[in-house]
Amino acid sequence: MGNLIKAEIRKTLTTKSWWGLMIPTLLFAFLFALGWGAITNNFSNYLGSSDTREITAALGIKTGELPVGLLALGHGINIGTIFPMIFGVFALAGEYTKKTITTTFLTAPNRGAALTAKMITYIGWGAIYGVIIVAASSLGTVLTVDSGRLPTAGQWLGVLGAGILATTLATLFGIGLGAVWRSVVGSVITLTIYMLVLENVLVFVGWGWLRLEWLGGVLPNGTLNGIVGAIGAEAFGAAGVAIPGLDDETKWVLQYTAGAPGAFSWWASALIFLAWTMLFFGMGWAANQKRDIT
Template identity: 80%
Template sequence: MGNLIKAEFRKTLTLKAWWALMIPAVVFAFAFALFWGMVTNDFSDFLGRSDTRELTEALGISTGELPVGLLALGHGINIGTMIPIIFGVFALAGEYTKKTITTTFLTAPNRVSALSAKMITYIVWGAIYGVIIVAAASLGTVITVDSQRLPTAGQWLGVLGAGVLATILATLFGIGVGAVWRSVVGSIITLTIWMLVVENVLVFVMFGAADITWLGGVLPNGTVNGIVGAIGAEAFGAAGVKVPGLQDETAWALQYAAGAPGAFSWWASALIFFGWTMIFFLAGWAVNQKKDIT
C-alpha cells in the first residue's frame, strides 16, 4: 500500500493540475472574503438596524462586537471549496481520459488496493487545499473587517478545522462523481452548473415561493457550504440553538450572509455531506470494480 500511495503522489506531482487549480482556489477565497468583509463590516446597514439591535441584545453584546468576520470567512472558504471538488474529479476520471487507468489497475495487487491508495492520497491533498484556502480567506477577512469584529482565536481554529474537513470531503466527492461519470469535462461542467447555479436558484425559489428554509441544508452544495458557514450562522444564533424570538426570515438571511442558507448546524452539514460523498464514492468504487480496461 505504501508504494501505491507513493505512486499516486508522484502521478499528481508530475502533472500541473495540483498547482494550476491552487491558483484560482486562492484567488477566489481571497476575493470573496474581501468582498463579503466589506459588505458585512457595517452590519447594521446590511441587516437592518432594528433586527441588529434585537440580535445584539439577545446575544448580550454591542453591535460593534458582532463577529462579522465569520460571515466573510464562510463565503471565501465556500467558493474556494469548489476547486478541490474539481481536483478530485481528475483523480480517476482524469486517468480514464489519459488512458493511464490500465497501468494503474494492472500494477496494483487488485483494484481495491489501487482505489484505497488513491483515496488516502487525495485526503492528504484535500487537507493541503483546505489549509491554503482558509489562509487566503483569512487574509481577505483581516484586510476588510474591523479588529473588534473578527472571530476569536477559538472560532478561527474552528473555522480552520471545519474548512479542512470540508475540502477533504469535497475532494472525495469529486473523486466519486468523476469515477461514476469517467469524464473530466462532463463531470466538471455538470458539477459547476449544479453547485453554483441550479441548486442556488432552487433554494431561493423554494424559500420565496413556499417559505421552505431547510432545502439548502440537505442538498450537496448547501451541506458542504454549511460545514464552515454554519459556524458563522451559529455565532449569530441563526443555526444550532437559535436565539429566542428570531424570525425565520431573519435567521435565513443570517444563514445566507454566512454562506449557508438552510444549514441546521456545522456538524449536521458535515454528516449530510458525508452521506452525499459516500453515495457517489461507493457508486464510483462499485462501477470501477466491474469496468473493463483496455
C-alpha cells in the same frame, strides 16, 4: 499500500493540475473574503434596528462588535472548495481520459487497493487545499474587517478545522463523481453548473415560493457550504441554538449572509454532506470494480 500511495503522489506531482487549480483557489478565496468582508464590516446597517438590538442583546455584545468576520471567512472558504472538488475529479476520470487507468489497475494487487491508495492520497491533498483556502480567506478578511469584528481565536481554529474537513470531503466527492462519469470535461461542467448555479436557484425558489427554508440544508452544495458557513450563522443565533423570537425570514437571511442558507448546524451539515460523499464515492467504487478498462 505504501508503494501505491507513493505512486499516486508521484503521479499527481508530474501533472499540472495540482498547482494549476491552486492558483484560482487562492485568488477566489481571497477575493470573495475581501469583498464580503467589505460588505459585512457594516453588516448591522443591513439589519433592521430592532433585529440588531435583539441579536446583540441575546449574544451579550455591543452592536459594533458583531463577529461579521465569520461571514466573510465563510464565503471565501465556500467558493474555494469548488477547486479541490474539481481536483478530485482528476483522480479517476483523468486517468480514463489519459488512458492510464489500465496501468494503474494492472500494477496494483487489485482494484480495491488502487482505489484505497487514491482515497488516502487525495485526503491529504484535500487537507492541503483546506489550509491554503482558509489562509487566503483569512487574509482577505483581516484586510477589510475591523479588529473588533473579527472572529475570536477559538472561532478561527474552528473555521480552520471545518475548512479542512470541508475541502477533504469535497475532494472525495469529486473522486466519486469522476469515477462514475469517467469524463473530466463532463464531470467538471456538470459539477460547476450544479454547485454554482442550479442548486442556488433551487434554494431560492424553495425559500421564496415554497417556503422550504431547510432545502439548502440537505442538498450537496448547501451542506458543503454549511460545514463552515454554519459557524458564522451560529455566532448570530441563526443556526444551532437559535435566538428566541428571531423570525424565520431574518434567520434565513442571516444564514444566507453566512453562506449557509438552510443549515441546521455545522456538524449536521458535515454529516449530511458526508452521506452525499459516501453515496457518490460508493457508486464510483462499485462502478470501477468490474468496469472494462481495455
